[in-house]
Amino acid sequence: MLDELAVANTELVGDDLAHARRLAMSWRLLADLCFADLLMLVPVAGEEAHRFVVVAQVRPTTGQTLYPSDMVGTVVDEVERPLLRRVWCGGDITEGDATVIGANERIRVQGIPARRGDSMVAVLTRETPTTMGRKLGELERVYLDVFERLSRMVADGAFPFEREELAPAEAPTVGDGAIVLDADAKIVFASPNAVSALHRMGIHAYTTGLHLAELGFEDAAVMAALRARAPVTEEMERGDVSLLMRAIPLLSYKRPVGALLLMRDVTELRRRDRMLMSKDATIREIHHRVKNNLQTIAALLRLQGRRLHSREAQQALEESERRIRSIAIVHETLSRDASDVVPFDEIVRPLVRVVEESVSTPERWLHFAVEGDAGNLPGEVATPLAVVLNELMQNAVDHAFPRDGDAPAGGHVLVRLVRSIDELRIDVIDDGVGLPPGFSLEQSTGLGLSIVQALVTGELAGSMEMRNGEPGTWVHVRVPIAAPRVSLQAG
Ligand SMILES: Nc1ncnc2c1ncn2[C@@H]1O[C@H](COP(=O)(O)OP(=O)(O)OP(=O)(O)O)[C@@H](O)[C@H]1O
C-alpha cells in the first residue's frame, strides 16, 4: 500500500522509500509510547509541499484513536494543515493546534521530520486529543519522555534502525511490559506489567536504580543492543516461565543514552508450540500406521488370491492389491512430511517403479518415462490422483501391448505432468495398439476407467479425455488446484 501510494503520488523512491517502509514497520512502538495516532505524510509530487498524502497510519494500543476510519490515501492541503509544510521545509520538530483531518474537533499536533541522512523522507504527525492535558501519571511521563527521544532519533535518521532484524510477529509491545534503562543500564522505570513478569521469574526486589544484573536478570540482550546500537530480541527461560525480550537502544547523536526493554510472557505460547509439535508427530505416526495397515491388507489379498482356483477371481484380487499398494505409496510420502502438501513427484516416481517392476518379464519390455514436474499438491488431491495415475498406467500395460504370436511385445509409456498456478495436467501416452474400435469413454464399463472418471470428474472436479494417438493411446486429465495462498506484506 505504502509503495503503491508513494509511486503513484509522490517523489519518494529508492532508499528513501525503503526507509519509509521500515519506519512504517517499526513505529507502532512510537504510537504506543505517546498514546496517540501517528500519520506518515509525504508531499504530493510536483506541488512543492503544498499538499501531502497520508501514506501510512498507526493507532496506539495504549490509547484511543482519533481516526477510526482508514486515513491512508487521504490528501491534506496547506490550509487544513499549515504545519506540514513548516516541518518539511524547516526540518524541525514542531507543535501546533489543528483539527482532526476531515473534521472540526480541535487537537494538538506534533510534526516530526523523518530523515534519512540529509534527505527528507516524510513528516510524521502525532495527533493528540486536547483532553490529554490532564495531570500525567508516572508511567505516562516516562513513556512520553522515551517517545520524545525516539522522535528525535526519527528526525536524526537514527530510527528506524538500519540493522534491524525483522521483529517477530510475537514481539513484545509496550503494553506487554516495558522497562526503561539509563546509559549505564540501570533501571529508571518498570511498568506494572514488567514488574509482574519479573515476579513470575522470581524477582521480587524493588527495581528502580538497580542494574538488571543486580536483580539476577539476564542482561545480555540489553548490553548487546547498547553495543550494537540496534535492537536485539532474545528469549529467556527460567523454570517454567519463558520471557521474550526486545531491547531497543535510545541514541542521541549516535551515542547510546539508554534503552527500552520490552518483555512479554510467552510461557503459554511456547506451551502451545510444543503441543502443536507433538501433534505433528502424532499425525506423522498415524499416516505411517495407515500405510502399514494398507500393506497388510494388500498382503492378505495376495494370500487369498493364491488359494483361489478361478483365474478371473485371482485377477480381481491382484488388481485390488495393486490399487491398495498405490494408496500406500501416497501415505508413505504423507508420513514423511507432516505438512498437508506433498511434492507429487515423490509419489509419481515410486508409483511408476511399482508398475514397471510388475510387468517386466522376458517376453515383455516396457519403458516408462516421466516428464515435467507436478509441484506440491494438497494431500487430498494427491491421493486420488495417485490412484488415477496408477489405473492409467496399468491400462497401458494391460491393453496397449498385446502379445502378437511368439514375438515379444513391448513399447513406451510416457507420463507427462504440466503444472500451472491453478491447474495440473496429466497426460499418459503410450505407443501401443490404440483404443478398440468404437471405444467411447462414456460407454466404457470397465472398473478401472469408472474409478478414474469418478475421481477426476467427481472428487477432483476436473475433466478427462481419451483418444487415439499416432500410434497408441492418449489420455489427458486436467484437475484444478486451488491457487496457493500468498501472504502479501502490507505497506
Ligand atoms: N492404453 C490403452 N490402450 C488400449 N486400450 C485401452 C487403453 N486403456 C483402456 N483401454 C480400453 O478401455 C477398456 C476399459 O478400461 P478399464 O480400465 O475401465 O477396464 P479394464 O482395464 O478392462 O479392467 P480393470 O481396469 O477394471 O481391471 C479396456 O478394456 C481397453 O479396451
Ligand SMILES: [Mg+2]
Ligand atoms: Mg484398467
